[in-house]
Every structure is written in structure tokens, then in C-alpha cells.
Amino acid sequence: MDTNTLMRTLDGTLTCTTLYGHKYRSAITGQDRMPMALEGLTRGKSLWIDSLVHFTCPLTPQQETQHLSRTPVPGSVCLHTPEETVTLHERGADVSFSEHDVPEDSFLSYRPRLLMAVTNITITANEWQHTEEWQLDLEEI
Known part of the structure; x- marks a missing residue:
């Protein structure tokens, strides 16, 4: 069963399957003419991320x-x-x-400072425009 799923019990009561201690996910994207510094950045690597969103x-x-x-x-x-x-x-x-x-x-x-793990890295190169688009998917540890 996925967490954060809304479900109804047999008597019709709406419940949420959220676990205590909710963890956050984030995606950071960018586009540039210079490639992103990916040396040593792999799935599972831990990073400290300063959130842009205010709690x-x-x-x-x-x-x-x-x-x-x-x-x-x-x-x-x-x-x-x-x-x-x-x-x-x-x-x-x-x-x-x-x-x-x-x-x-x-x-x-x-703004929270979150310890997050890299879950996915996506890079797309546009040869004609000489640009690279990238996305870094993260999940809080």
C-alpha cells in the first residue's frame, strides 16, 4: 500500500495512509549552455538541500x-x-x-535545510541549440 493514499474504510470513513514523520520529495531542474557538474553524483548520493519553499x-x-x-x-x-x-x-x-x-x-x-538522496538524474542535450537540460530528483532521508 502506498503512503499518502486516501482510502475509505468499510463504513465509508475517509482515511489517509500517511506515515508518522512525513518525508519530502523535490525536483531541481535547469537548462544551460555549460554542462551540469555531475562528477561523482550518482543515485543514492546524499546532499544537503536548502529549500526555496517556506514552511x-x-x-x-x-x-x-x-x-x-x-x-x-x-x-x-x-x-x-x-x-x-x-x-x-x-x-x-x-x-x-x-x-x-x-x-x-x-x-x-x-526555509528548511533537508538531507536528501538523489533518486534519479535526467539529462537531455539539444545539439542544435547547444544546450543541456537536466533534472535532479531527490527524496528526504
Whole structure:
């Protein structure tokens, strides 16, 4: 049975087969006249990837700390309140913002740094345009 599949039980209840500790997949693509540096890059190789997508965490009023599910990219953690956005200094996945007031409708955002494994590499060369297109498929370890 695949994970993240929606299924109905015999009594008609919709359930999801998601496993605890969800892992992410990503695809990085590019096109250039110079070839991608693929020396030593093979399926199964581990890479640290700084995500472009921000994760967000809702906050409760007067909350002072938050444990993030992934390690953040340095300098990417921001506290968003209705009045302002403040970049926070974090130490790993634990973020403290006790010196800031946290009103209602506040949230935290950050870009996660993910340890991922290469699952596939695709390269397509266009001889007439002298370009190479490539795609790197990754899955979180």
C-alpha cells in the first residue's frame, strides 16, 4: 500500500495512509549552455538541500519558543505579526522569540535545510541549440 493514499474504510470513513514523520520529495531542474557538474553524483548520493519553499507554523498569543520540524537555513526564520515581520536568530531547530510580543494571527516561517538522496538524474542535450537540460530528483532521508 502506498503512503499518502486516501482510502475509505468499510463504513465509508475517509482515511489517509500517511506515515508518522512525513518525508519530502523535490525536483531541481535547469537548462544551460555549460554542462551540469555531475562528477561523482550518482543515485543514492546524499546532499544537503536548502529549500526555496517556506514552511510556516501558527503561533499562540504570548508564545515564547517554537521547535521546528526541520533545521532552518540560517537567516531564514521570520516572525510574522499583523504589524511587522522580524527576522529571528535561531540555534538549530529551537527558536526563541521571548523579546517579541506575539499577538493573535502571528506565525513563524522558515526555509528548511533537508538531507536528501538523489533518486534519479535526467539529462537531455539539444545539439542544435547547444544546450543541456537536466533534472535532479531527490527524496528526504
